[in-house]
Amino acid sequence: MNGILPIYNHKKHARIAMLIVTALAFGGGMVQSWRGTALIPGLVRHAEISAADKAYFRNLESQERLTILRKMGKDEGSEAVYAFLKAVYPDEPGSEHELVHIVGEIAFLERQYDAFQTCDSFFRFGCYHGVILQAIKERGGGNDILKSLGQGCLNLQSNRTAITACLHGIGHGLMVVRSYDLLESYKDCDIMLDEQPDLFFCYDGVSMENVVRRFEQEGAKDFLVSKDPFYPCDSVPDKYQAACVREHVHHARRVFYKKDTLATARFCLHFPDESVRTECFGGLGNAINQDNSDHPETNIAECDKTGQHYRQYCIGTAATQYAFSRQFDKAQMLCNALAGREREGCLFSVESARSSL
Numbered sequence: 001m002n003g004i005l006p007i008y009n010h011k012k013h014a015r016i017a018m019l020i021v022t023a024l025a026f027g028g029g030m031v032q033s034w035r036g037t038a039l040i041p042g043l044v045r046h047a048e049i050s051a052a053d054k055a056y057f058r059n060l061e062s063q064e065r066l067t068i069l070r071k072m073g074k075d076e077g078s079e080a081v082y083a084f085l086k087a088v089y090p091d092e093p094g095s096e097h098e099l100v101h102i103v104g105e106i107a108f109l110e111r112q113y114d115a116f117q118t119c120d121s122f123f124r125f126g127c128y129h130g131v132i133l134q135a136i137k138e139r140g141g142g143n144d145i146l147k148s149l150g151q152g153c154l155n156l157q158s159n160r161t162a163i164t165a166c167l168h169g170i171g172h173g174l175m176v177v178r179s180y181d182l183l184e185s186y187k188d189c190d191i192m193l194d195e196q197p198d199l200f201f202c203y204d205g206v207s208m209e210n211v212v213r214r215f216e217q218e219g220a221k222d223f224l225v226s227k228d229p230f231y232p233c234d235s236v237p238d239k240y241q242a243a244c245v246r247e248h249v250h251h252a253r254r255v256f257y258k259k260d261t262l263a264t265a266r267f268c269l270h271f272p273d274e275s276v277r278t279e280c281f282g283g284l285g286n287a288i289n290q291d292n293s294d295h296p297e298t299n300i301a302e303c304d305k306t307g308q309h310y311r312q313y314c315i316g317t318a319a320t321q322y323a324f325s326r327q328f329d330k331a332q333m334l335c336n337a338l339a340g341r342e343r344e345g346c347l348f349s350v351e352s353a354r355s356s357l
Helices: 011-023 051-058 062-076 078-088 094-118 122-139 143-154 160-177 182-192 198-212 238-255 261-269 274-291 296-304 311-324 328-335 340-356
Strands: none
Touching: 051 078, 062 078, 062 094, 078 094, 078 122, 094 122, 094 143, 122 143, 122 160, 143 160, 143 182, 143 198, 160 182, 160 198, 160 340, 182 198, 198 238, 238 261, 238 274, 261 274, 274 296, 274 311, 296 311, 296 328, 311 328, 311 340, 328 340
16 A cells, blocks of 8 residues: 555545545435535534445554545545544544544644634544644644644634633643643643633643543653542642642542542542632532433432532532533433522523533
């Protein structure tokens, strides 16, 4: 195989050629000309690509898939690649997150710092990560580059949730680029952005990547080896602590408290600052929801253990997670477990999540 994609003239990929033509067609059953077509992500209907063709692409070696996608990106652009991937991977398997980096990489080559307008939360913010990685690969990680990346997120006009997702995705990407140096990544957020809540969303992405560590390289810093459940969040500067704790509570709950809600609530209460506690109990609600997504009543029962004052943050975050996964009936059920202004705030968050989808 030569260095150029043999998608149109190699037997092995003849089927893929037809698959791509089908994926890029607009018509109802009739394959139209797709040269120069600029698709909006998500426009492709899953039914236009057969289950067999989806399976064929998914079973190719990683490098073969990347070669195909690069060729498609060169011919048709990042939005066509994104639409194709959304059709082939509607289940968003976590193992293929890095495959979606290519969308952001191509988008940056096309649109520079406006590339974020191509992205969304599909495949765990993979497109955003790709933009960041390509930008720093091409231009370095200097302050001007970081500021331009931050402004690229702030230029998103679709809705506030899109900006939030972009800044959160940038935080993840910074950790990968900085070899999981937590403090340096937080400082990069400070260079990129000027004010709250924008800074918090970047800090939160950094903090989450510190816990999930999806792309950890050899020699990367590891802040999770400590036997102290509060580390590193009790050692970072105060301005980073709320975001750190919001994500670190997932790790502490699992490793130190064996998913015991009462014990994890005491972890949250260890931090005297009320804003840190609020974020901690919100993070706890997220963790409870992940473990009990099929059982909204369990979400409520576990959040009730956090006490009258903090249950609203636990339940509210769990309800929002249901909304992001389009389980609006379950989100409503959780909000209805609250009363008055707490219920109204919960429903507002759910509706905000719905409008961003």
